[in-house]
Amino acid sequence: MKINNLEELKTFSAKSTKALENQKKKVLVCAGTGCVAGGSIEIYNRIRELIEQHELLVDLELEYEKEGIGVKKSGCHGFCEMGPLVRIEPENYLYLKVQLEDCVEIVEDTLINNRPVKRLMYSSENRIYEAQEDIPFYHKQTRQVLKNCGSINAESFTEYVAKGGYQALSKVLFEMEPQEVCQSIIDSNLRGRGGGGYPAGRKWSQVLKQDSKVKYIVCNGDEGDPGAFMDRSIMEGDPHGVIEGMLIAGYATKSTAGYIYVRAEYPLAVDRLRIAIEDARKHGLLGENILASGFSFDININKGAGAFVCGEGSALTASIEGERGMPRVKPPRTVEKGLWQKPTVLNNVETFANVPLIIRNGSAWFRGIGPENSPGTKAFAITGNVNNTGLIEVPMGTTLREVIFDIGGGIKDGKKFKAVQIGGPSGGCLTEEHLELPLDFDSLKKVGAMIGSGGLVVMDEDTCxxxxxxxxxxxxxxxxxxxxxxxxxxxxxxxxxxxxxxxxxxxxxxxxxxxxxxxxxxxxxxxxxxxxxxxxxxxxxxxxxxxxxxxxxxKKCATHTCKALGSIVIDREKCRGCSKCARICPVQAIDGKIKEPYTINQSKCIKCGACIEACSFKAIMEA
The missing domain is CATH 1.20.1440.230 (NADH-ubiquinone oxidoreductase 51kDa subunit, iron-sulphur binding domain)
Incomplete structure (x- = not known):
């Protein structure tokens, strides 16, 4: 149904909230890219099937007035190391590494008999963590932008509205002038989450002042850093949050059209965005004369071909225009001549997702999180040689030590921390001496690093x-x-x-x-x-x-990573003279006699490692 005005939106919101409350139990199956690859959609379908077999009411789209069990495909829960994940509300149980055969126990024990399946819960040092929020991985996080990811149906317009969605849009449309909206974002000191940290409100204000009948809002979803998946997860898990942020930016700058540029390697994000845009149009939140306010705005999706350079603003806009994605000389800046040479606001996914929160809760609320010059939270993708890989969100100013050791659970296999690459290829490596460094724009800039989009690749002592x-x-x-x-x-x-x-x-x-x-x-x-x-x-x-x-x-590599700098040797004390290594060597570099220690001719050895794998006595090793 189309929502024609503010009163109808309020009525729709109230009905949606009531329908959500009627779901006395909610089963949130992670349907982010990682868990989908691990089989979470099959788990979702199996749980639905089992609930129906028990003749329980399954509520999928908030359409029943009767009480039922809500089964949802949510966005990324964040704890990627432990997927596939299933969260049960209102108990906030989080089940880890769920398999198809676990579904019967989940339905019968938890949904019917109200008992947790403890074997599927996170445990450490003889403690079982029943509530998700108590798990160390989550405990030190402050999930604001990621709050809906993992807690709502990622494909439901109705559920987004039930959680307060589009209230910020209605507030700006009926209570604020465009300059007031820009000033609110300026007062919040929201800095762009895409890398450089330029103040978003200042950028919006500059576009508002441009004398042009045509202006554009562009969302940069071209997340190309190795190990980064923050924006992808937001687009997959809370697409309406991004759309609402773009709508607010459109109103604040008197723009009428928006573009979301997403790399084609993110098919699930593209699909969820497409569904969200279609639903928003169908309900009257995109298009002409939104909520009878006189404001018109629509959004299109553009798929990028995967060029890393298209993450740069002018290259991105050139790609949308159908040109080769290449940057141009500045000035003029994007705010003056951006997409099709018109004034353009260009922010990334996470920046736009912060906007509805700021409008709903106020600029002072946002400034109360994190340091003064870098307020708010930041989402990071933590990967590499760390125990708990995944998607996290912490207040700006959180130290590297807290992220890597408290949330990330420390280095794998008890090894020593060596470095962390932050900010992707555009960033730099930080070391043990930086573990107490607060993660904010200014602190990182002082040591020659940058937050970038938010990728953190952790490296241990064996990394070259x-x-x-x-x-x-x-x-x-x-x-x-x-x-x-x-x-x-x-x-x-x-x-x-x-x-x-x-x-x-x-x-x-x-x-x-x-x-x-x-x-x-x-x-x-x-x-x-x-x-x-x-x-x-x-x-x-x-x-x-x-x-x-x-x-x-x-001419050495202490970690034995650079094969050309190493050598393979045979320990004469351990060698039994079985000749297996000599027989398997592809270049006949191993000499010796049966029942006597063999030797490797280093001038012939190509360091393939076949002999190391073949030796039953562990007598061959890299030196």
Whole structure:
């Protein structure tokens, strides 16, 4: 049904809330990309089937007036390491690593007999955590932007409204002027969550002041950093929150059209956004004369082809226009001449998702979270050599130690923490000396790092930092659009040097050349991505220079990551002379006699490792 005015929205909201309350139990099956890959949709279907077999009322779309059990495909719950996940409300049970065969027990014990299935719950040090919020992974989080992810049906317009959705939009439409909305965002000091941290309200105000009949709102969902999936999870789990934020931005800047640019590798996010946009149109929250307010606004989805450079604003708008995604020289800025040369607000997914919360709760509420110059929360994707990988949200200013050791559960297999790559290829590596560093825009900038979109890749003592630098430089060089020489040629030269170093052919002069090239690229590249392309190399050279020296002087890689710098040897004490290694060696590099210790001819050895795997006595190892 179409909602024609404010009164009808209030009535619809009240009915939706009542329907949600009638769901005395709710089963929220994680249907984020990770859990879907683990079989969560089959689990969702099986739970529905079992509930129907027990002749219980299954409520899927908040359409029954009778009391029933709500079964929902939610967005990402965050605890990706433990998926597939199933949450039961109102008890807030969280079941981990759920399999199809567990569904019968979940339905019969929890939904019918009100008993928790304790074997599926998180446990540590002889304690079973029944409530999700008590689990250490969640306990120190402050989930605001991610609040709906994992707690509502990600594909339901009605459920979003029942949770207070579109109240912020109605507030700005009927109680605030555009300049008041801009000022509210300015007062909140919301800084863009896409990387640079530019104040969102200031950007909106600049677009509002532009003398143009046509203006655009563009949402950057082109999340290309390795290990990052924050924006994807928000689009999958709470698409209406992004749409409402864009609507508010449209009203605040007197824009009438919006575009969400999403990489095509996010098919589930695209699908959920498409459903949400269609539902919003059907209910009158997108289109002409929204709620009879005189404000008209619509949104389109554009799918990107996966170019990392299209995360840069001018390259992104060029891609929407049908041109090759390449950045342009500035000025003019996007707020003056952006999409189709018209004034454009360009913010990322998480920034827009914060907007309805600020309007509903007030600027002072938002400033009360985190430090003064970087208020609010930030979503991070924590991956790598950490026990609890997943999607988290913490107040700005939370320390690295809290994120990695309290929420992330520390380093896998009891190993020592070595570094964390923050901000993706545009960011840098932080070390043990930075564990007490607060995660906010200004603190990270002081040490040569940046929040970026929010990816955190944790590394342990067995990680080769030279190889890490080579990996990120390889990524950046492959993704360079090629428009400017410093990025196109400079990153190629840097990659060649790094590949020479890990191959055991580097020199001390190469380290100086790397620094010189990094300085040139950062000073002269055309766009922000090019200027920060060398950051992983600069930061690893700064904090792990000894590893570089070891690679070029001693021709060694202490972590045995760089195969060209290692050697494979046979422990004569352990060798039983069985000849199995010699028989399996593809280049006949192993010599010896039966029942006597064998040796490896290092000039022939190609370091394939086949002999290590074949030895039953663990006598062969990397040295």
């Amino acid at each position: 930092m030279v190889e890490v630098a080579r990996f990120f430089m390889n990524f950046t060089q492959n993704e360079s659009c090629g428009k400017c020489v410093p990025c196109r040629e400079g990153t190629k030269r840097m990659l060649e040097i790094l590949e020479r170093i890990v191959a055991g052919k580097g020199s001390l002069e190469d380290l100086e050349l790397l620094e010189e090239l990094a300085d040139t690229i950062s000073s002269t590249a055309l766009c922000g991505l090019g200027k920060s392309a060398a950051s992983p190399v600069v930061s690893t050279l700064k904090y792990f220079r000894a590893e570089y020296v070891e690679h070029v002087v001693d």
